[in-house]
Amino acid sequence: MRLILASASPRRRDLLGQIGVVPDAVDPGDIDETPRKAELPAIYAARVAAEKGALVATRHPGALILSGDTVVAAGRRILPKTESEEEARACLTLLSGRRHRVFSAITLIDGAGQARHRLSDNVVTFKRLEQAEIDAYIASDEWRGKAGGYAIQGRAAGLIRAIQGSHSAIMGLPLYETRTLLKAAGYPID
Numbered sequence: 001m002r003l004i005l006a007s008a009s010p011r012r013r014d015l016l017g018q019i020g021v022v023p024d025a026v027d028p029g030d031i032d033e034t035p036r037k038a039e040l041p042a043i044y045a046a047r048v049a050a051e052k053g054a055l056v057a058t059r060h061p062g063a064l065i066l067s068g069d070t071v072v073a074a075g076r077r078i079l080p081k082t083e084s085e086e087e088a089r090a091c092l093t094l095l096s097g098r099r100h101r102v103f104s105a106i107t108l109i110d111g112a113g114q115a116r117h118r119l120s121d122n123v124v125t126f127k128r129l130e131q132a133e134i135d136a137y138i139a140s141d142e143w144r145g146k147a148g149g150y151a152i153q154g155r156a157a158g159l160i161r162a163i164q165g166s167h168s169a170i171m172g173l174p175l176y177e178t179r180t181l182l183k184a185a186g187y188p189i190d
Contacts, residue, residue: 001111001187006056006067011153015173016066021182021189029055029067041073045105046119053107053115064185065109070172072148073101082149085138091149092137097128100148104169108181116181120174122165124152129159 005013005023016023029052035044046069053067072079074094082088104120137156143149150156152163152170168175182189 002060002063003182003187004056004060004063004065006052006065009172011172012068015168015171015175016178018168019175019179019189021178021187023066024063025060027056027059029053031055033069035078039078040076041071041078041101042103042105042119042121044078045069045071045103046117049105049107050115050117053109057109057113062111064111064182064187066106066178066182067109068104068106068173070102070104070147070169073103074098079148081145081147082143083145088138088143088146088149089134092126092129092134092143095126095129095148095150096134097126099123099125102148102165102170104166104172104174106174106178106181108178108185110185116184118174118177118181120166120169120177122163122170124160124170125162127159127161133159 002024005026006029008028031051033048048069049067053065057065079091102122107115107117109115140155142151142154166174
C-alpha cells in the first residue's frame with residue numbers, strides 16, 4: 001500500500017516519522033490557496049486540505065493520499081503564511097497577549113478514491129509581547145512562510161503561555177487523527 005504525502009512541508013514529513021510512518025513519495029498539491037469571500041477559517045482549512053488531496057489523487061491512482069492544511073485564525077480572520085517582515089510583525093502584534101485558534105485539517109484518500117476528513121481545533125495563547133521580543137523573533141527569520149508568522153516548535157514556544165489541543169496539529173499535522181485515519185484505511189502502522 002503506497003502512501004503519498006501531498007505536502008512539501010518538511011514539518012509534516014518529520015511529524016509522520018514520529019509515529020513511524022515514512023511516505024513512499026512526496027507530491028505537493030499545488031492549488032490556489034486564496035480564501036473565498038467570507039470563508040470561515042475552519043471551512044477554509046478543510047477545503048484546502050481536501051482540494052490538495054484530490055489533485056494529487058489524480059496523479060497516483062490506487063495509492064493512499066494524505067494532505068493537510070493549517071490555518072491560524074484571529075476570530076474570523078485567516079492570518080497569512082507570512083512572506084515579509086511587515087506581515088510577520090503585524091501578525092505577532094495582533095496575537096500579542098491574546099488567544100487565537102489553529103485549525104489543522106487533514107484528508108486521507110484511499111485506493112478506491114474514498115476521502116475521509118478530520119479537523120483539529122486548537123487554542124494558543126501568546127504572552128503580551130514586548131517590542132524587543134517581536135524584534136528578536138523577526139530577526140530569527142523563523143517566521144518566514146509560517147501561518148500566523150510563528151513556529152510553535154521553535155523560539156516562539158517561549159512566547160506562548162498556553163495551548164489547548166494538539167501540539168502536533170499546531171505544528172502542522174494532527175498525529176492522533178492522522179494515525180486513526182491511516183489505521184482505518186488498513187495502512188500498516190504499529
